[in-house]
Each structure stands twice: as C-alpha cells, then as structure tokens.
Amino acid sequence: MSDSSRSVSDLFAGYLRRQIAAQAEGLGFAELGEEVVPHEAVPVQPVDPRVAWTDALAAVDWMEAGESSNGAGRSTCEVPPDWAKLVALQEPAVAVAFCLGNYPQMVRDLHPFLAGGERAIHRPTRTNPISVAASLLEWTKTQSTYPAALLAAAVLRLTRRFAEAGALLPKNSEVPSAWRSLHANEEAALAWHSGKEEEALRMWQALPASVPVLFNRGMASLFLGRCVEARTSLQEAVAQLPETSAWHHLGQLYLTLSEASS
Numbered sequence: 001m002s003d004s005s006r007s008v009s010d011l012f013a014g015y016l017r018r019q020i021a022a023q024a025e026g027l028g029f030a031e032l033g034e035e036v037v038p039h040e041a042v043p044v045q046p047v048d049p050r051v052a053w054t055d056a057l058a059a060v061d062w063m064e065a066g067e068s069s070n071g072a073g074r075s076t077c078e079v080p081p082d083w084a085k086l087v088a089l090q091e092p093a094v095a096v097a098f099c100l101g102n103y104p105q106m107v108r109d110l111h112p113f114l115a116g117g118e119r120a121i122h123r124p125t126r127t128n129p130i131s132v133a134a135s136l137l138e139w140t141k142t143q144s145t146y147p148a149a150l151l152a153a154a155v156l157r158l159t160r161r162f163a164e165a166g167a168l169l170p171k172n173s174e175v176p177s178a179w180r181s182l183h184a185n186e187e188a189a190l191a192w193h194s195g196k197e198e199e200a201l202r203m204w205q206a207l208p209a210s211v212p213v214l215f216n217r218g219m220a221s222l223f224l225g226r227c228v229e230a231r232t233s234l235q236e237a238v239a240q241l242p243e244t245s246a247w248h249h250l251g252q253l254y255l256t257l258s259e260a261s262s
Contacts, residue, residue, distance in 0.1 A: 101154030
C-alpha cells in the first residue's frame, strides 16, 4: 500500500508511535499537580518531552548554512527551563508550522480534521499566555548566540506571548548571514501562529525553497483552502524528509488531506 493511499488515521498513529521513554534531565514528563490540563477531545498519550525537544530543533538541521556545519547549531541550543511543563500544557493543534520550538506531536486529535477538513485552522481555545516558571521567561532574555536567540523567541511563541516573541526576534540586519533563512522562517511562523495566516503564506512564498519552507508553504496553502498549491509543495518536502522523521509523517498527513480535498 502506498503512503498516499493510507488513511489519515494510519498516518497519524504512525508518527505517534515514535514516542519513547523520557530519560534526560529536563525532558521527563511534567508533574502538573492540580493545574488545569488542556482539554482533549479523545484520550491520547502525553507527548514525550524528549521526543518533542528533538523534533523542535529539526528546522535548524534543515536550514543551517554550510555543508560542514554538521549540526553545530543544534548543539548550541540548551533545553529551556520548564520545557516539560510547556509541552504538557500545549493545546492540541492542527496547522503546525515546521519551525523552531514546534514538533509534530502537537497534532494529537483527529477530530478537527474530520469535522472541518483542510479549512480547520483550529486556534487555541484559550488566548491568555500559558503560565510557566519565571526562570523560563528569564532564560529567553539570556540567549544571545545563534540559533539559540531564535529559539528563545520561538519558546515565547509557544507560551502565546506573541508580542514579546516578536520583540525578541532581532532585525534581519542584526542576524548572522548563516541564520537569516531560519530567522525569516521564524518570522513567518510567528505570523502564522498569531493568526496572520495570509501574511505568513506570503512570507514563506518569498523565501528560497528549503524543506521547512516547502512544508510551510504546503501546510499554509492547505489550511487556506488552496489544495493544488499545497499538494505540490508538500510532495517536495515529504520526498526529502526521511521516514524516520516525525515531520515526514506529519507532512504525509497534510499531503493525504490535500489530495483528498482537491
């Protein structure tokens, strides 16, 4: 059976099976105590913070400049304080951009896909910032090297502090040339997740093609109802992502949806 003929449910279950036991310090499952846990439409496994962290840095691997860089940028990014809690408090998402901080396991509920199809952008039901430890917010102010400085803005985006995330993103002229493509992708992702979908798509369309950019062009086109354009970009992105990557499987999920809707 080809990937394109597999059901959305099969594809969704496939990448969720990649979750592994948390072992590293700062990447274990969070203890939320009596705090309110985001509502889930159906019972699902909690997202493993270690897996989420690995996938949250994948954009660095695909947009890092220089063939000899060998993942050096990823190695400079430290796990933010309270990362496990931030992962645990994320509401189920549908339209997830391939960028720093995001991870495919943010898509945990199929109901929005089944109910709204490709037009279910599904913004969080809560608009207030997520309550996190003060140490996490302080950490974002101390990240000055690259790509850690961009990761700090991405973490603020995950806490729904969109204005603060935008203020933390440096001007493009201040970013080292090796990281300007990643920086531009982060700007578009911030626009997308703060509700400026059309603007975000225009930004991604203006960027040079890369795996994250192709993925994001396709994802944004899909959820804006432009399924033909979505299919073309997603096919290119998925073809370059290894099947061991959760981003490959999320891209295949979006691709399947675009093919079913066009």
